[in-house]
Amino acid sequence: xxxxxxxxxxxxxxxxxxxxxxxxxxxxxxxxxxxxxxxxxxxxxxxxxxxxxxxxxxxxxxxxxxxxxxxxxxxxxxxxxxxxxxxxxxxxxxxxxxxxxxxxxxxxxxxxxxxxxxxxxxxxxxxxxxxxxxxxxxxxxxxxxxxxxxxxxxxxxxxxxxxxxxxxxxxxxxxxxxxxxxxxxxxxxxxxxxxxxxxxxxxxxxxxxxxxxxxxxxxxxxxxxxxxxxxxxxxxx
Amino acid sequence: xxxxxxxxxxxxxxxxxxxxxxxxxxxxxxxxxxxxxxxxxxxxxxxxxxxxxxxxxxxxxxxxxxxxxxxxxxxxxxxxxxxxxxxxxxxxxxxxxxxxxxxxxxxxxxxxxxxxxxxxxxxxxxxxxxxxxxxxxxxxxxxxxxxxxxxxxxxxxxxxxxxxxxxxxxxxxxxxxxxxxxxxxxxxxxxxxxxxxxxxxxxxxxxxxxxxxxxxxxxxxxxxxxxxxxxxxxxxxxxxxxxxxxxxxxxxxxxxxxxxxxxxxxxxxxxxxxxxxxxxxxxxxxxxxxxxxxxxxxxxxxxxxxxxxx
Numbered sequence: 001x002x003x004x005x006x007x008x009x010x011x012x013x014x015x016x017x018x019x020x021x022x023x024x025x026x027x028x029x030x031x032x033x034x035x036x037x038x039x040x041x042x043x044x045x046x047x048x049x050x051x052x053x054x055x056x057x058x059x060x061x062x063x064x065x066x067x068x069x070x071x072x073x074x075x076x077x078x079x080x081x082x083x084x085x086x087x088x089x090x091x092x093x094x095x096x097x098x099x100x101x102x103x104x105x106x107x108x109x110x111x112x113x114x115x116x117x118x119x120x121x122x123x124x125x126x127x128x129x130x131x132x133x134x135x136x137x138x139x140x141x142x143x144x145x146x147x148x149x150x151x152x153x154x155x156x157x158x159x160x161x162x163x164x165x166x167x168x169x170x171x172x173x174x175x176x177x178x179x180x181x182x183x184x185x186x187x188x189x190x191x192x193x194x195x196x197x198x199x200x201x202x203x204x205x206x207x208x209x210x211x212x213x214x215x216x217x218x219x220x221x222x223x224x225x226x227x228x229x230x231x232x233x234x235x236x237x
Numbered sequence: 238x239x240x241x242x243x244x245x246x247x248x249x250x251x252x253x254x255x256x257x258x259x260x261x262x263x264x265x266x267x268x269x270x271x272x273x274x275x276x277x278x279x280x281x282x283x284x285x286x287x288x289x290x291x292x293x294x295x296x297x298x299x300x301x302x303x304x305x306x307x308x309x310x311x312x313x314x315x316x317x318x319x320x321x322x323x324x325x326x327x328x329x330x331x332x333x334x335x336x337x338x339x340x341x342x343x344x345x346x347x348x349x350x351x352x353x354x355x356x357x358x359x360x361x362x363x364x365x366x367x368x369x370x371x372x373x374x375x376x377x378x379x380x381x382x383x384x385x386x387x388x389x390x391x392x393x394x395x396x397x398x399x400x401x402x403x404x405x406x407x408x409x410x411x412x413x414x415x416x417x418x419x420x421x422x423x424x425x426x427x428x429x430x431x432x433x434x435x436x437x438x439x440x441x442x443x444x445x446x447x448x449x450x451x452x453x454x455x456x457x458x459x460x461x462x463x464x465x466x467x468x469x470x471x472x473x474x475x476x477x478x479x480x481x482x483x484x485x486x487x488x489x490x491x492x493x494x495x496x497x498x499x500x501x502x503x504x505x506x507x508x509x510x511x512x513x514x515x516x517x518x519x520x521x522x523x524x525x526x527x528x529x530x531x532x533x534x535x536x537x538x539x540x541x542x543x544x545x546x547x
Contacts, residue, residue, distance in 0.1 A: 093445075
């Protein structure tokens with residue numbers, strides 16, 4: 001599904017953020033990206049989400065080479081992803097319902113179908129009763145759940161989350177993690193960057209550890225392979 | 238195709254609801270567009286009507302030949318004979334002093350002031366006159382004819398009325414050029430105003446635009462609502478302009494009708510000038526579209542640039 005081959009990323013006037021990263025993420029996997037801040041986690045996610053292009057090397061997403069992709073094709077590639085940001089990137093000038101409907105508008109879904117899907121997404125994250133509320137009145141955890149609802153409303157096959165629990169206390173974070181696991185259970189690929197201690201659950205998943213732009217698979221690679229096998233079993237059954 | 242139509246409808250709905258939410262400022266912008274469109278249009282209406290009037294006058298190639306007050310019947314028939322022989326004359330007719338006097342009295346009845354003045358005269362002050370239609374409409378030929386007629390004995394004065402009409406028409410063609418430049422300047426002003434307004438809107442919706450790009454919005458998805466905003470400013474502004482032009486010409490028309498009745502003419506301004514209104518509205522729409530297109534292209538390029546740097 002997602003394949004990096006010798007990917008290097010450098011911004012103008014900076015050192016290499018990512019150095020020779022090669023990785024392969026299968027459909028249906030739940031992958032953590034860990035590392036200190038500045039290790040290149042966000043850049044890795046941006047390359048996966050095709051908001052950045054690699055300086056060298058190839059990034060293949062669903063067998064499409066991002067570097068060679070036409071600029072006009074990028075938006076359609078991005079619609080395969082649900083993006084969740086640490087700072088939510090919610091729109092504070094409109095209510096929850098209007099926030100969640102935005103990706104559907106972009107996809108050209110409207111009317112009753114759109115309203116139904118927005119409510120389904122809000123229901124999944126437990127915010128159905130807040131559809132008329134303005135985001136600013138929500139707690140931090142609720143805002144992050146709203147951002148998740150917006151990311152999943154267009155039913156993407158891949159969820160990319162950049163430190164979604166970074167600003168939340170433990171109980172909220174556990175809520176958020178439970179939601180991600182639930183999506184992974186129904187076959188959605190989840191790629192999550194996190195810099196804090198992963199907690200118990202993380203050990204069951206593949207971990208891509210970045211250290212100063214270089215990839216070191218911190219969890220035993222055997223675990224990773226098993227996990228991949230396990231997940232592909234689930235998705236095929 | 239259906240998807241495209243759906244997208245357009247959504248964008249229109251979005252823009253109209255945004256305009257309703259900022260009703261006062263939207264109204265102001267449309268009003269500015271309306272006034273800016275109205276100014277050259279009014280100027281045009283004035284000049285256009287004047288030029289119709291002078292065209293009409295220039296086509297009247299009539300020479301008035303006033304005879305001396307003491308002209309006898311013999312003199313009149315002698316002149317009549319000369320005119321009949323003149324090959325440059327198409328037709329002519331005689332209005333005797335008595336006929337002219339009766340006409341004047343009949344016409345002045347409707348206006349009490351003039352009527353009083355006419356009655357006070359007591360005696361008929363009008364001369365006999367020939368009204369001559371020349372064969373040629375060329376100004377030079379007319380002048381030659383006029384001079385030859387002037388020389389006939391018993392003629393007090395030969396009058397050719399087209400001289401001042403000719404001068405006026407030259408001034409009018411100059412004014413038409415002036416209108417073009419005024420309109421062009423105002424179009425530039427409108428481009429800047431609409432462009433700036435749309436740019437401000439883009440700035441207030443910067444967050445939405447950034448997020449939309451991240452979740453897969455195409456350029457046209459971002460751009461369309463702003464283009465429609467520009468088009469609507471133009472459309473409503475153009476409609477305002479048409480209303481203003483209508484109101485102003487209507488007001489003027491009463492005054493002009495009074496004036497032209499004094500000159501014994503039924504001249505009045507054309508009130509409903511369909512092609513002018515269509516031009517005003519479509520020009521305003523075009524300017525609105527162009528202004529917002531320029532603004533949105535520049536602003537979006539800078540937003541994308543900004544996003545790349547973060």
